[in-house]
Amino acid sequence: FLGAMMPRYVEGLPALRPLLPGTVLLGLAWPARQMLIALSRPYRLALATFAGLALTAVAGAIGADRAGIIGVAWGMSVGYGLVSALTGATAFVPTLGGRAWLAHQARLARTLAWYVAGAGIAAHLPLPGLRAWSGFAARCAILAVWLLPALVAWARRHRWGGLWDHRVGG
Numbered sequence: 001f002l003g004a005m006m007p008r009y010v011e012g013l014p015a016l017r018p019l020l021p022g023t024v025l026l027g028l029a030w031p032a033r034q035m036l037i038a039l040s041r042p043y044r045l046a047l048a049t050f051a052g053l054a055l056t057a058v059a060g061a062i063g064a065d066r067a068g069i070i071g072v073a074w075g076m077s078v079g080y081g082l083v084s085a086l087t088g089a090t091a092f093v094p095t096l097g098g099r100a101w102l103a104h105q106a107r108l109a110r111t112l113a114w115y116v117a118g119a120g121i122a123a124h125l126p127l128p129g130l131r132a133w134s135g136f137a138a139r140c141a142i143l144a145v146w147l148l149p150a151l152v153a154w155a156r157r158h159r160w161g162g163l164w165d166h167r168v169g170g
Helices: 007-028 030-038 042-096 098-124 132-157
Strands: none
Touching (some): 007 030, 042 098, 098 132
16 A cells, blocks of 8 residues: 555565554653653663664664665664663663563553554455555554454543533533
């Protein structure tokens, strides 16, 4: 589908899939980064970031040497995961302790596993006979249906967001 949308980038598209997990993990490091900034811990943040970037560079170089652009993408993904782990540990281990931080990471992994599985199914389920746009629409529908149980579970846990707490007009 992306090849149909961006024909000039077709050669680089195989690298997007291995890059995605690291990009998600890098995004998950954002709250820890903000916490370190809010608590005036810029040197700890800088140290964790530089250490993570050094490891990212090494992982990227190893990936490039072994598998070209796809190897670089895998290396970057591993490196981004390390940046996320180092940033999170730097922010939360001093307060929570190592055990509680690891328990939090396990909860996070368990929660994300549902979404990862759904994305994997939507992306890889064979859809023979569908053209690019209809295949895209079908994959979006598969993903939407997959997300419904998680949405309903969240809504029930939060009392449906207060949707039915107040009567209208009465």
